[in-house]
Amino acid sequence: MRELMVDLGERSYPIYIGEGLLPEASSYFLKHGISTKSPLLIVTDSEVASRHLSTLENSLRSGGFTVASAIVDSGESSKSLAVLEKLVTKALEAGLDRKSTIVALGGGVVGDLAGFVAASYMRGVKFVQVPTTILAHDSSVGGKVAVNHPLAKNIIGAFHQPELVLYDLNTLQTLPPREVKAGLSEVVKHGLIWDAEFAQWCEDHAEKLLALDPDSLGYALYKGCSVKAAVVSQDERENDLRAILNLGHTIGHALEAVAGYGELLHGEAISIGMIGSARLGLRYGAPEEVYTTTKRVLSKCGLPVKLPEHFDVDAIMDAMMHDKKFSEKTMVFVVPTAIGTVEIKKDVPTDWVREIVEQLKLEA
Amino acid sequence: MRELMVDLGERSYPIYIGEGLLPEASSYFLKHGISTKSPLLIVTDSEVASRHLSTLENSLRSGGFTVASAIVDSGESSKSLAVLEKLVTKALEAGLDRKSTIVALGGGVVGDLAGFVAASYMRGVKFVQVPTTILAHDSSVGGKVAVNHPLAKNIIGAFHQPELVLYDLNTLQTLPPREVKAGLSEVVKHGLIWDAEFAQWCEDHAEKLLALDPDSLGYALYKGCSVKAAVVSQDERENDLRAILNLGHTIGHALEAVAGYGELLHGEAISIGMIGSARLGLRYGAPEEVYTTTKRVLSKCGLPVKLPEHFDVDAIMDAMMHDKKFSEKTMVFVVPTAIGTVEIKKDVPTDWVREIVEQLKLEA
Structure with a gap:
């Protein structure tokens, strides 16, 4: 216990x-x-x-x-x-x-x-x-x-x-396998934003987690809750730091809105969103491993890392602009600078975001 | 100002x-x-x-x-x-x-x-x-x-x-006269529970208040707000002290529930309720002036102090029991011990309350 x-x-x-x-x-x-x-x-x-x-x-x-x-x-x-x-x-x-x-x-x-x-x-x-x-x-x-x-x-x-x-x-x-995977998405996120060692641990233990091994699950939930607790303790009412918990959520929420409920579970949408954020990290000069590691961990957990072909990029962009009331030219994103570290970028060019959403359909 | x-x-x-x-x-x-x-x-x-x-x-x-x-x-x-x-x-x-x-x-x-x-x-x-x-x-x-x-x-x-x-x-x-009077009920209440001098001031200035004299109104609202602020500052989330603000409200809420909306305004109902509380005070040994003063101040403010004959006492008792989930034999009441001072009594016999509600129909 x-x-x-x-x-x-x-x-x-x-x-x-x-x-x-x-x-x-x-x-x-x-x-x-x-x-x-x-x-x-x-x-x-x-x-x-x-x-x-x-x-x-x-x-x-x-x-x-x-x-x-x-x-x-x-x-x-x-x-x-x-x-x-x-x-x-x-x-x-x-x-x-x-x-x-x-x-x-x-x-x-x-x-x-x-x-x-x-x-x-x-x-x-x-x-x-x-x-x-x-x-x-x-x-x-x-x-x-x-x-x-x-x-x-x-x-x-x-x-x-x-x-x-x-x-x-x-x-x-008794959770359905798809919900297990989707649930792991937020677990992995907590590693990616705060704790590189834990992100690595998720990769190493992905199989055990998917097999619902109680000890691995217990540790994963303990660490996931610990990261969130550390963030929330410093910012209970989302003034500032708490925003880092939104890694992958700007694109993720837009995908959920566009998909219609049921096609993408929340965890699946933010998995794809975190790939987008990692690509954005590269644009800001993060090392290549930010992208490759993010993708590898999420894949090992059985999560989607590619945007299905039929999603409409215009609709996704519209949903993002509407959701957060961004200005026409720039948007706010949580962007990884290394595994375990993120920054809030308040002036992300809308053009970059569109390119990245398009790239998400091409992920291998 | x-x-x-x-x-x-x-x-x-x-x-x-x-x-x-x-x-x-x-x-x-x-x-x-x-x-x-x-x-x-x-x-x-x-x-x-x-x-x-x-x-x-x-x-x-x-x-x-x-x-x-x-x-x-x-x-x-x-x-x-x-x-x-x-x-x-x-x-x-x-x-x-x-x-x-x-x-x-x-x-x-x-x-x-x-x-x-x-x-x-x-x-x-x-x-x-x-x-x-x-x-x-x-x-x-x-x-x-x-x-x-x-x-x-x-x-x-x-x-x-x-x-x-x-x-x-x-x-x-531009307030209708009936609403002016009903509003003064809570003003007077703040005097009765906390500030004998202010209760006396309300009696002395009742005519000016009813005539909407700005300076008198400004002072009355300032004092009323001050009393409530003093109570709330000590007990923001109603754990204990804040309950004294309910003077007259146990009977008053029951009267509102029984009357059907519109017959009695909130301020009118608690005016009658405060007469009941004052009578209860006498039962607990408060001096006669607790009752006479309460009645005099409220009357001067144009407020009702008598329960209209057609109210059903059983229905009022039922509404009180239901509202607060009192036990069958005792009830909780805010009771004045002097003008400007109240106590919470947690073991008021239901019989006493019934007698007092009946008496309220007989007030002169």
Whole structure:
């Protein structure tokens, strides 16, 4: 079992990563001051509920907690104000009060949604994250919670830190292979922006990670969370440093917007985006290995590094300009200068970006 | 012109109270760091818009700000997630970014609604309050913002402090007399819980206040805001002390719930509630003047002190039990022990409360 503190002053919290934590949930909850006197609400989705909900409910009930559960549809469409309103109905019906806790059992969608319910119900109640995907290691650090608006993703939200994060590696064993790979994309990103040694480790252990070897997974999640925690501790509300976490995301978000949901998973889109950023690094004079290593690590993790031929470059450029309201001639990008180090470039010529997006279709 | 600082550490902010501030809005905005580089959104309601919106827009535009405005229906029904979503649409269309500011021009409903939009848009942007009612002096201090859920008022919200509050006394000159009186209810409350001298001042100046004498109004709002600021500074997130602000509200909220919206304004309901609290004080041994003075001040301000005959006592008791989830036998009340001093009583017998609610119909 690994333990990590996210250091945010009086909002600091621990992340526990290990096998078999779900059946022991009540003891972790009790240890971290979650009260048995006020009812809890677990928020999960239909897929996760069938596999893990009863385990969590049983553990908490046997520890003396009063537990209600709400199951939302799996997928991004549940991150809406309409679903938020339904969850508040559920919380009221279950009698949740100001000392209650809302628990997110699931991946990033459930974490973002349940976290915003926790942030806003009675102006804020306690929150616990129980992630069940690799990708969720990213959203379990930093307290960003939100729902979507029809015109923009994650536009209505808050910063709301959990009391603790309980990461049971056993829940990852049933993940579909494509989601395993996509989840590794953010893990690798954390190496590329901050820790060259860890990026190398990802390359060396890619096979074990894809085979869901618990010890390798545990270490990868521990290191991924550690990098994000280090960044967030220095910049909780994204004023500056936190922006480096967006490596690969400018192109990645545009690819997601253009692809239509489902064709590219988030992790796949940012994998292609990180190849683009690496190419941009070369333009700014980074050594060739920034590009070759980035590409090799991501490939070994089974991630796409090439933009499918049918993507329309104009549409991608439009999506980027719209998303960030860049000026017509320059854009802001996170650009690697070496493996493990990035810089924010605020004056990237739009022409360069277009050339790089076109090149992405030609990657071998 | 009076100025008051609400002392909340790095979230401290000033309240300006005076005549003719609205046409000078841009200079106050600039003084307090509101950026002209990012667009502003003014949220107001249909009634206030016709009287004051163009004055505020013109002042801000002449100061170099880019301004968009959104007008919601006046009344409590606008405090909904549906209206929040529409305001976010408007904010996106107007190009509001993370450095933008949302301005509430109006009474408590607009302040609560616009404040929650500011708290949640892009996970929080700046917020400025421009109150146009007497009652709004209460909600302009303390940072409580929220929308309603069909099952409960103010249940979805946040604590989000404004950058500044700009209180133009001229906007109060067009208030309907009934709203003037109802607004004075919270002003008097601030005297009753904290400042006997100010309670006496309210009695002495009731006629001038009802006649909207600017100097008296300015002083009353300054003192009312000062009391609330003193309480909130010691307890920003309502852990303990802040509860004393609920004097008269336990019965008052129940009366509002039972009456159906419109029959009793909030200030009227808590006026009757404060008479009930004063009677409860007598039960706990407070001197008779706690009751007589409370009643005299509220009467002089034109506020109701008697419960209309047709109210159903059982329904009021049910609403109180439901609202706060009290136990069957005891309830929590803010109880005056002298004029200017209150205590929280956590074990008030339900029987006493019922007797007092019945007595409220018999007040002379």
